[in-house]
């Protein structure tokens with residue numbers, strides 16, 4: 001191979017961490033590195049629920065790419081990927097195209113609506129900085145409208161969250177912290193606000209230990225969340241939702257539905273003709289796409305199979321960050337022609353901590369150790385801060401860290 005062109009699509013956890021590592025591993029004589037992203041900043045997807053609830057300003061969750069990457073070594077292309085043509089080693093962008101020798105696909109996720117009528121048109125999703133900011137503004141607008149209208153409309157103060165997984169629960173935790181402030185600001189009595197979670201399974205956080213789930217539900221209920229489990233959201237309109245439980249359809253007036261009931265890989269993967277499973281590329285042990293030795297997939301675009309159970313790992317930021325080591329090492333090995341055999345990626349699951357607001361959380365960490373309350377909340381902030389340290393060292397940690405542990 002001459003001087004190869006490495007193109008990384010997406011500056012999320014998987015993409016930017018791979019880029020940062022390659023920038024350090026390879027000299028400019030060995031390869032040309034291009035990073036493509038829709039925005040000129042990297043954002044912390046795992047903090048977006050805080051931005052959406054309005055408990056953390058969105059500027060705290062984003063970092064300009066020029067502050068992370070060395071722009072002398074990496075070419076940054078601010079553009080939107082439209083499609084990939086792997087046979088031609090080409091990426092089509094909204095404003096041009098790129099040819100690659102080695103490609104990394106890290107374009108993240110999109111919401112899965114399961115064809116539920118009205119979700120696409122009327123529900124909000126927590127996807128990126130823009131969608132999070134919109135949710136925050138929309139909730140405030142409806143609180144402001146409540147006293148502005150002559151005829152009082154309870155739907156303005158009802159907030160429905162569809163889905164009780166990691167995203168839905170963490171958003172609820174932030175929202176219940178935010179509501180008292182909003183009530184004070186807009187002269188609304190707290191008892192007039194309803195926050196409703198609709199979950200299809202018999203319980204929220206169904207992959208978690210029962211004791212932790214019970215703790216999480218009690219904590220959120222005590223702060224005003226109504227859980228409706230074993231119920232399916234059937235329809236969403238601009239001013240109401242309909243759910244079905246025990247064969248009965250029930251309507252809730254609301255202008256704010258947040259859909260957090262499922263995600264799939266960016267649809268560009270499927271549209272570009274890669275062999276996929278439910279939209280993600282089922283990567284081989286070395287993180288490459290089947291049939292394409294020059295294409296790696298990472299993060300929510302990659303499906304990684306647990307070789308012990310045969311099941312796919314749920315895609316998480318934790319796995320995306322870990323996989324960036326293997327992807328970067330393997331790209332270096334290909335370029336430096338070090339070995340035919342590339343490194344195998346095996347996630348080392350360190351557990352999951354679910355935030356329930358700034359001072360409360362639950363966690364299942366390191367060999368099924370359960371943690372609750374402020375200890376878990378502290379652990380969550382340690383995890384967030386550790387990532388900043390990995391990404392941009394002490395400088396970034398000091399500028400963006402979550403040191404506000406007890407408020």
Ligand SMILES: Cc1cc2nc3c(=O)[nH]c(=O)nc-3n(C[C@H](O)[C@H](O)[C@H](O)COP(=O)(O)OP(=O)(O)OC[C@H]3O[C@@H](n4cnc5c(N)ncnc54)[C@H](O)[C@@H]3O)c2cc1C
Nearest residue numbers: 010011012013014038045046080081108299300316317318
């Ligand atoms: C609210 C919320 C909370 C979460 N909490 C946790 C948690 O606590 N722990 C955990 O491990 N996981 C959590 N997750 C899941 C985690 O965020 C994802 O698994 C992770 O972000 C995947 O990383 P990624 O690199 O694949 O994509 P992302 O981090 O989503 O990044 C994708 C990047 O691609 C860019 N992009 C997208 N489309 C295009 C395009 N067409 N052209 C150019 N650029 C594009 C985007 O701008 C973005 O920069 C959470 C998710 C959400 C939504």
